[in-house]
Amino acid sequence: MVDPLVAVLRRGEQQVWLDEELGGGEAWWQTILERIRSCTVFVVALSNNSLRSKPCQAELAYARALLRPVLPVQIGPVDSVRVTPLAATQIIDYRHRNASADARLVAALHSLSRRAVPLPAQLPEEPMVPFAYLMRLSSDLSGPELSYRKQAELVLELRSRLDEDCHDPTVRNDIIQLLCRLRDRPDVTVRTRADVDAVLAANDPSFTAATVGLPVAAVTGARPATTRLSPGASAGADAQASAARRWRLGRWTKTKVVVAGAVVGVAAVGAVAAQITWTPSEPAAPVLADDSDVEAAMATPGMVTVQQDLEAFKPGSSIDVSRPECLGVLYPGVDQVYQGSQAQRAAWKVLEEPGGLQRAGVNGRPFVDQDIVVFAPNSGGAAAFVEQSVAKWRGCVGQRVTVSYPDHNTYSWTVGDEVGDAPRISQTYTLDPDGYTCQRVLNAVDDTVIDVKACGEHITDQAGVLTDMIAALVTRAPSF
Structure with a gap:
């Protein structure tokens, strides 16, 4: 189950180090702790087994104590995350690998790696050798x-x-x-x-009256070992990998390439530390995804910000919509949509390929409109706005909405199904007749509404990927 995760990170210029060459005991554990200290992003390959694994949990606690950003990636069944140390952390679902999941993974890792911080001046106590x-x-x-x-x-x-x-x-x-x-x-x-x-x-059922007393092999020691499943074995959904490994993935500068990792037992997939040499850089935009992150999410090199306002809503008075109740489905961050919601301020960016601002749907060009809207602290306003939007979005399902602009250009969109429920909903709509598609996501995070639109000829869940990235920035936590 972890192999596709490793393959995608390798394609993203990640280096993979395994501890298969290490012995067990103190040296093995100290090498793992050193890799955690030197990493920039700590990836948790999440499954029931990794949640039950004492080494995995010890490594996660140590990474957090070291202020390492944590990227949980679910690769297997999880009974409940709510009662685990990852309950408050946003998780990437990688159980069903596809282009959207790959893009979400790479974009999240890239975003977190750019927010590296030095180790704390006083290092936390090292966890003891497991078992x-x-x-x-x-x-x-x-x-x-x-x-x-x-x-x-x-x-x-x-x-x-x-x-x-x-x-x-x-x-x-x-x-x-x-x-x-x-x-x-x-x-x-x-x-x-x-x-x-x-x-x-x-x-152990194999120890019966007929077998007790037979000699067995000597104990292997404290270091867990990899056990490979036989080709026809059926070990349950949580043991479907050809070999169960815990990885540390490293992305370094060209002059310093190190591969690090550790092996655990059958399907006990656990921690991954994505290691990147940290060099101070200019901080990212505080609440909206950077151009490079949008490029990664959209898989479109060269996308840049062509218009932005970090202090105000977008005016919607110049847009004529055949079904005014669907204005908020088609356009994020519009003043008319948020009127009366008690929203305090907004910020937005529109990104396209170089060449100036064009509307979504013109010449099939990729288009991203990312917005955030901030409500009063602890007011519940953000969640209430999304809750009220659910019925409006569902009311537009199946509708054909025509939009007219002052330059007399018109565009007709067919609205698709609404997906999800408060605090996060999404919807797609398609431009007639060429099939150009936009995806919208509306997500309440703390006191902020994240309002995103991603358009192109091959849209899957790119708006969802960008929403997750912005959510991590909004919460100011390494929580992808």
Whole structure:
């Protein structure tokens, strides 16, 4: 499941480093922590297994303590994000890979990487090596002699650890192998052997009355190992990758290329740190996507801002719309649409290919109109505006709306289905008769309405991608 994610980032000039060449234990963990410290964007390959993985969660907490921007990318099933550390973080859904998902991923990573900050002056405490108890218990089992009391203590701890970490398949396997090592010792008591056999039979169906007592391989150690699924295996939707890996992806300057990563157990896909050498640069526009971000989202090189106003709404009085109730569906940030909403201020940019401002639909050119509208703090005005807009947008579904301009040019649009519900809705409309399409997204984030329009001949969810980028800027959080 993680391979498509890696492939897209590689095409975006990302370098991929895996820790398959590293041993386990302290050196393995220290290398991972160093890569997190040196990265600019920390990507979490999100699934149920990564949410249950102790190493993944430790790495995420460490990255956040280091002020690294976090980019969660969902690649597998997730029961609930609301009760996880990512509950307040915007997540990119990459379960169904397509051009829109690829564009959203690349644009988000590019946007976050440009907002890198130095490490805090006082570095946070390093998390401990995950599952270090495995090394300690393995060392205990290597001793020349174990008393009955020590054997009983080992059985008790191994049973407890198995209950605690049974969701991690590699750790579970290591604990089972430690139990087998204890059972097969020459000095083991009959009582200890019976206790171990009971634990094994309860946790692994392969340990039955016919198999207990057979020798097993020695414990592999504390470092998780990759297990590949057989071609015909059916391990559930959360284990469909050919190999389950946790990656650290690095994008550096041409003079410094490093590839970093770590391996975990079956389908326990976890953290990815996109590493980019940080050099101070001019800050991005505070609340609207930069031209380069729009280029990436639209997959159209050369798009530039051709008109903007960072303080006011767009006047709509010069536009004649055959169905006035659909004005807000066709045009973002228009003063008439927000009249009476208690909005305080607005900002907008229109972007096209070089050559001056042209209307959406002229010569099939890509067109982006990105707007934000700010309401009073904690007023609920932004959410209320989107809530009120839902019925208006749905009322325009299937309508043919003709727009006339003062220069006597007219354009007829057929409005498509409205998708979603407050606080985020979207809708598309198509220019008759050539099929040129615009997508609109309206999204309330905190006290701001994000109002975006993206048009072109091959529109999928580009307006959604831009909305996500602006949402991260609005919240001032590394939350793509």
